[in-house]
Amino acid sequence: MKIVDFKNVVLGRASTQVAKTLLKGEDVIIVNCEKAVVKGTRSGALEKFERRYAWRTKGNPVKRGPKYSRLPDRIVTWTIMHMLPDEKPSGRKALERLKVYIGVPKSMEGKTFERIQGAENMEPKKFLTIEQISAKMGLELKRPKVTK
Numbered sequence: 001m002k003i004v005d006f007k008n009v010v011l012g013r014a015s016t017q018v019a020k021t022l023l024k025g026e027d028v029i030i031v032n033c034e035k036a037v038v039k040g041t042r043s044g045a046l047e048k049f050e051r052r053y054a055w056r057t058k059g060n061p062v063k064r065g066p067k068y069s070r071l072p073d074r075i076v077t078w079t080i081m082h083m084l085p086d087e088k089p090s091g092r093k094a095l096e097r098l099k100v101y102i103g104v105p106k107s108m109e110g111k112t113f114e115r116i117q118g119a120e121n122m123e124p125k126k127f128l129t130i131e132q133i134s135a136k137m138g139l140e141l142k143r144p145k146v147t148k
Helices: 011-023 042-053 072-081 089-096 130-136
Strands: 002-005 028-031 037-039 098-100 127-129
Touching: 002 011, 011 028, 011 037, 011 072, 011 089, 037 130, 042 127, 042 130, 072 098, 072 130, 089 098, 127 130
Parallel strands: 002 028, 028 098
Antiparallel strands: 037 127
């Protein structure tokens, strides 16, 4: 089982590595998925996600889809899912071996996480995190308040 940290990695590059690992038969757990990076200009990256979120059918757009989630873990899962052969049994089995978490769960605190080589974000500008994209699309993540 691999526990992968998605903090400051490019979403597409990291997702391809995770998809290949899943197809080999290993279980993969992703933590800090909301800190993954989408490269490009802010307006271009936001336009891509907003356009996907706005897709609806012509009949009754409230009842019929496709409907896409604003949650960061679902966005990362959707990205990896479309890199797998989802019509084949091997792709469906591979997707069952994937778990994606927002932040780090309490059960995994103190464990060592793997970093994906070659997927780190080296660009100081021109990128958005998945958390920023979700917030721009209208999601408010409810974090527990920390009292001191």
